[in-house]
Amino acid sequence: MKKAAILLLAFCAGFSIMCFELLGGRMLAPFFGSSVYVWGSIITVFMLALSIGYLGGGRFSLYSPSINRYAGIFLVAALTLLPTIFFSESIFEFVFERIEDPRYGSLAASALVFLVPSIIMGMIAPYSVRILTVSADSSGQTAGFLYFVSTLGSAIGTIMTSFYLVLWLEVNQILWLTFGILFAAGCIALLVAKIDGEQTVSDS
Amino acid sequence: MSRLLIGIFLSLLSVSGTAREIDKERSIYRNVVITEEDKLRCMRFETRRKKITNQACIDLRDPERLVFEYAHGVMAGYAINPQPKRILIIGLGGGVLSKVLHQLSPQAEIVSVEIDPVVVNLAKKHFGYEENEKVKTVVKDGRVFVKRALLKKEKFDWIMLDAFNGDYIPEHLMTKEFLAEVKGLLSDNGVLTANTFSNSRLYDFESVTYQKVFGKLHIFQAPTKGNRVIFACNCSSFESFPDAPKELQSKVSRYQVDLKKVWGLISDTVDWNTESEILTDQYSPANLLKRLD
Numbered sequence: 001m002k003k004a005a006i007l008l009l010a011f012c013a014g015f016s017i018m019c020f021e022l023l024g025g026r027m028l029a030p031f032f033g034s035s036v037y038v039w040g041s042i043i044t045v046f047m048l049a050l051s052i053g054y055l056g057g058g059r060f061s062l063y064s065p066s067i068n069r070y071a072g073i074f075l076v077a078a079l080t081l082l083p084t085i086f087f088s089e090s091i092f093e094f095v096f097e098r099i100e101d102p103r104y105g106s107l108a109a110s111a112l113v114f115l116v117p118s119i120i121m122g123m124i125a126p127y128s129v130r131i132l133t134v135s136a137d138s139s140g141q142t143a144g145f146l147y148f149v150s151t152l153g154s155a156i157g158t159i160m161t162s163f164y165l166v167l168w169l170e171v172n173q174i175l176w177l178t179f180g181i182l183f184a185a186g187c188i189a190l191l192v193a194k195i196d197g198e199q200t201v202s203d204s
Numbered sequence: 205m206s207r208l209l210i211g212i213f214l215s216l217l218s219v220s221g222t223a224r225e226i227d228k229e230r231s232i233y234r235n236v237v238i239t240e241e242d243k244l245r246c247m248r249f250e251t252r253r254k255k256i257t258n259q260a261c262i263d264l265r266d267p268e269r270l271v272f273e274y275a276h277g278v279m280a281g282y283a284i285n286p287q288p289k290r291i292l293i294i295g296l297g298g299g300v301l302s303k304v305l306h307q308l309s310p311q312a313e314i315v316s317v318e319i320d321p322v323v324v325n326l327a328k329k330h331f332g333y334e335e336n337e338k339v340k341t342v343v344k345d346g347r348v349f350v351k352r353a354l355l356k357k358e359k360f361d362w363i364m365l366d367a368f369n370g371d372y373i374p375e376h377l378m379t380k381e382f383l384a385e386v387k388g389l390l391s392d393n394g395v396l397t398a399n400t401f402s403n404s405r406l407y408d409f410e411s412v413t414y415q416k417v418f419g420k421l422h423i424f425q426a427p428t429k430g431n432r433v434i435f436a437c438n439c440s441s442f443e444s445f446p447d448a449p450k451e452l453q454s455k456v457s458r459y460q461v462d463l464k465k466v467w468g469l470i471s472d473t474v475d476w477n478t479e480s481e482i483l484t485d486q487y488s489p490a491n492l493l494k495r496l497d
Contacts, residue, residue, distance in 0.1 A: 029376035033345025170486035
């Protein structure tokens with residue numbers, strides 16, 4: 001039960017991050033165009049964010065790891081999306097007025113708007129590994145299966161967003177959807193922590 | 205039904221495997237190819253698809269002839285604003301329109317915005333496109349250029365949107381916000397001519413978006429091709445399309461443009477679904493809509 005829940009949550013994180021990344025292109029286009037370097041900026045920022053997130057998530061998992069803290073990562077990730085929803089346009093405008101070159105403009109704008117939420121989302125994968133790992137022997141298999149699930153989530157997030165969601169919904173509505181998914185995932189994690197906590201108590 | 209027929213006709217026309225490649229250059233976006241076939245020299249983006257869209261063509265036997273039907277329609281813009289001083293063209297192609305407008309309005313400053321520097325090179329090399337103090341090219345994304353020009357409070361008397369003839373539609377150049385920015389660049393009585401699509405689901409969405417921003421529209425429907433020219437104006441009244449200025453026919457004859465025929469293809473009939481959603485920066489799935497029917 002706990003394992004299945006963690007895998008589902010990792011799937012949601014993978015889904016959300018690619019959904020967010022694809023929307024990035026849509027959001028930047030009115031200010032910086034949709035040239036290849038705009039996508040270059042977005043992908044650079046997301047990859048950088050994920051690498052920092054993996055590092056940070058791994059570190060964070062060293063200090064009394066718990067599902068409650070795990071839930072916290074999801075909730076914080078959801079909250080960091082809110083400035084994107086409300087202020088991204090003003091931030092892009094601010095950058096547009098100051099940086100003439102659309103390459104560095106789009107890079108700076110992406111960093112300001114996308115970096116923080118995607119760092120937090122990147123923390124989820126290593127923390128999930130920590131929660132699921134029961135022994136050093138099986139840790140490779142645990143990590144492998146977890147990457148499988150979360151990357152599958154990313155693939156599905158990518159195809160859903162680019163093929164369907166942009167046809168059905170507005171950009172901000174999709175961002176709210178992503179917010180909702182992460183927030184719900186956080187709540188589910190809290191619930192799991194509660195049930196799991198009770199079980200641990202009854203086990204002992 | 206008629207749209208279907210046009211579609212079939214188009215695909216018959218565009219399947220041509222025998223064109224000789226005379227030049228090819230790679231850009232960060234794609235390979236741009238120059239082909240020649242039956243004395244017709246064209247620029248196209250390299251594709252493995254059967255359906256080929258030419259970005260620009262000239263007739264080597266009669267280099268002044270305007271090969272594309274929509275370009276004939278564009279000439280009607282002179283009826284709305286006979287003496288443009290500043291002209292903006294978004295999407296250079298072979299620079300054919302810029303060249304013709306420069307000949308017709310030698311005093312006007314003509315700025316062409318083109319995203320792909322290789323297209324500019326090939327336009328100069330194979331289509332006789334020349335820059336001078338009146339004819340300028342800016343290598344930039346159209347939306348970015350328009351936003352910057354707005355900041356600088358620039359004005360244009362005629363804006364031509366011509367960035368849509370290809371496999372991929374720049375979705376950020378189809379939205380209400382973009383058109384409002386373009387309108388902001390138009391001087392009083394400034395005219396907009398947009399070369400766009402007339403088939404696929406996109407037709408309704410695009411039409412209502414233009415209507416929302418500009419109000420009254422007039423449309424030139426290309427007789428055999430699946431595109432049209434939308435005319436909009438930053439003027440107080442645009443209810444009827446003005447007659448052709450008297451001297452215009454004699455000026456455009458050298459390009460083989462027949463104004464009577466052009467005017468016959470202009471109408472203000474609203475033949476799209478006015479209930480359709482408009483395209484915005486928040487909602488602009490133009491490429492997905494284009495695939496639908």
